[in-house]
Amino acid sequence: MCGRINIDARRLTDYLTDLFACELAVADDANLSPTQSLAVLRGGADGQISAAEMRWWLTPHWAKAPTTEYSMFNAKAETAATSPAFRRPYRRQRCVIPVSGYYEWQRDDNGKQPFYIYHADRPALFLAGLWDAWSASSGNAVAGSRDSSGKAQSTAAGSAAIQAACSDKTTNMQERRRQTAGADRPLDETQPMPPGVTQTPRQSELWSDVSEAQSEHQQQSDLLQPLLSCTLLTTAAHPSMARIHHRQPVFLTEHEAQQWLTPNITTESLQPLLASRLPHGLNLRPVSTYVNNARQKGPRCLQPIGEERKLTG
DNA sequence: CCAGACGTTGTT
DNA sequence: GTCTGG
DNA sequence: CCAGACGTTGTT
DNA sequence: GTCTGG
Numbered sequence: 001m002c003g004r005i006n007i008d009a010r011r012l013t014d015y016l017t018d019l020f021a022c023e024l025a026v027a028d029d030a031n032l033s034p035t036q037s038l039a040v041l042r043g044g045a046d047g048q049i050s051a052a053e054m055r056w057w058l059t060p061h062w063a064k065a066p067t068t069e070y071s072m073f074n075a076k077a078e079t080a081a082t083s084p085a086f087r088r089p090y091r092r093q094r095c096v097i098p099v100s101g102y103y104e105w106q107r108d109d110n111g112k113q114p115f116y117i118y119h120a121d122r123p124a125l126f127l128a129g130l131w132d133a134w135s136a137s138s139g140n141a142v143a144g145s146r147d148s149s150g151k152a153q154s155t156a157a158g159s160a161a162i163q164a165a166c167s168d169k170t171t172n173m174q175e176r177r178r179q180t181a182g183a184d185r186p187l188d189e190t191q192p193m194p195p196g197v198t199q200t201p202r203q204s205e206l207w208s209d210v211s212e213a214q215s216e217h218q219q220q221s222d223l224l225q226p227l228l229s230c231t232l233l234t235t236a237a238h239p240s241m242a243r244i245h246h247r248q249p250v251f252l253t254e255h256e257a258q259q260w261l262t263p264n265i266t267t268e269s270l271q272p273l274l275a276s277r278l279p280h281g282l283n284l285r286p287v288s289t290y291v292n293n294a295r296q297k298g299p300r301c302l303q304p305i306g307e308e309r310k311l312t313g
Numbered sequence: 314c315c316a317g318a319c320g321t322t323g324t325t
Numbered sequence: 326g327t328c329t330g331g
Numbered sequence: 332c333c334a335g336a337c338g339t340t341g342t343t
Numbered sequence: 344g345t346c347t348g349g
Contacts, residue, residue, distance in 0.1 A: 001340070003314025033314065033349050060337075062326045068347070071339040073314080084327060084337045105314070107341085112315085138326095234339080247340075292315050294349040 001074050001234040001247035002127065004103040004291065005032040006116065006302060011123040012100055016041075019254055020049040024098070030301040031103075032056070033294040034073035040095040040129060040230050043261025052131075054095075058231035059134040060085045066134055066227055075130060077235040077250055077274040081267060086231070089130035091267060095230055096257045097127045101302075103291055106244045114292065115244060116285040116302055120310070126257045128233045128250035128273065135226040238276045240311045244284065251279050278313035 006029070013024045026039045038056045041049050057073050059066040072085065080086040101118030102125070119125055233250040241248045252260055256273050259265065285308045291301040 001314080003340090005314095031349090035347095035349070058338095060326080063337085070337065072337095074339055076339075079338095086338090088326085103314075114314095231338095289315095293317095294315065297349095 001104075001245065002102050002232045002249040003034060003073065004294070005038070005097075005099045006030050006101040006103075006118070007032055008100040008123070012098055015123040016051075016098060022049050022051050024051045025053065029297055030299055031291055031294055031297050035068060038097060038230060040097050040131060041257070041261065042095050042131070043258075043263055045263055047258075047262075049258075049261060052095075052228060054131055055227060055229040056231075057229055058085065058089070058130065058132055059227060059229045061088075061132050061134055061138055063134055065136075066229070072229075072231055074234045075231045077128075077233045080130065080233060086130055089132050089231075092263070093131045094260055094270075095129045095131045096252060096260055097129045097230065097232060098124045099127060100124060102127075102249065103287070103301075104245050104248075112289070112292070114287050114289060116287045116291075117311075118283055118285070119279060120281045120283045122281070125249075125279065126252040126254065128252050128260055129230050130233065131228060131230040133226040133228055138226075233274065235274055236276045238278045238311075238313070240278060240313070241276075248276065248278075250274055251277060253279065278311055280313040282311040282313060284309040284311055 007026050008030075009026045009028045012026060016022055016024050020041065022041065024039045029036075032038065033056075035055065035057045037053050039051050040054050041051055043049055055066070057066075057068060058075070059072070070085075075083070075086045080090045100123065101116055104115050104117055105112045106115060117125075234247045235250050237244075237246050237248045250273065252273060260270060260273060285302075285304050286306040287301065287303060288305050290296055290303075
């Protein structure tokens with residue numbers, strides 16, 4: 001399957017400019033991991049393909065918060081059409097994730113051996129994905145929101161603001177704070193209030209806890225742009241790939257990528273693209289476990305430690 | 314995906 | 326948002 | 332009706 | 344074992 005990615009910014013952007021005339025804003029990262037930002041391709045009604053920056057961990061539009069409670073960086077192609085989290089994206093919000101290559105770990109008795117998988121003579125692999133847009137007001141149960149129209153897409157591709165949203169933490173540990181705040185309070189509650197303030201100390205504490213819990217995400221999304229996020233589709237491994245791992249990403253050719261991004265195409269006609277196929281010319285390169293740690297971002301992640309193999313598509 | 318934490322009190 | 330389980 | 336899940340991989 | 348962070 002697919003949990004780590006290599007982005008060679010220069011090669012990738014040049015290639016995509018040539019191919020789809022779209023501008024990709026990416027930075028070098030030889031070890032990009034789930035919850036980080038990715039540039040993905042989306043299709044417009046006019047057939048034009050454009051890029052958008054998204055968090056690699058799909059947050060459904062109805063989610064209460066953009067947590068990592070569920071594994072959403074991959075979606076099984078076999079069930080994407082029906083799963084609650086993915087079916088709407090599958091119908092209307094497909095994307096293609098262009099990568100320079102990705103990593104796969106082979107498990108054996110000795111442990112885990114990482115491999116770098118890339119195209120021998122092209123600068124990119126096209127991986128099929130899905131995306132969604134989330135904002136606190138659509139997912140959170142905010143009083144007074146009557147947004148039942150079911151269409152909350154963001155058409156404006158404000159990637160800078162989204163980048164800010166994606167790069168921040170999204171944790172909730174208010175539970176503990178609430179408890180300690182109450183427990184430490186002396187029995188005598190009476191305290192002098194500033195003029196004009198009518199709240200008791202206890203109320204104001206509760207208030208700050210609640211507003212903390214809510215504003216945590218509103219700062220990221222409501223005040224900025226909706227959070228755009230994406231996931232990579234996986235399928236059963238092609239026999240040639242199965243030697244390494246029993247799952248693999250859904251690979252698309254450039255032409256298939258165009259199909260995949262066609263807005264109103266029937267999902268039925270896309271079915272064949274989800275099969276266990278490999279592009280012709282994949283290379284399999286054993287690399288060091290240096291890549292295991294997602295903080296290592298440099299080219300040493302890509303360095304071969306043995307013979308490369310060709311995968312027969 | 315893998316690595317690393319997993320806890321509290323008190324002090325600055 | 327939508328479905329399943331109680 | 333309301334509450335709670337909604338996901339993947341891998342391992343046994 | 345399980346969750347969070349990268």
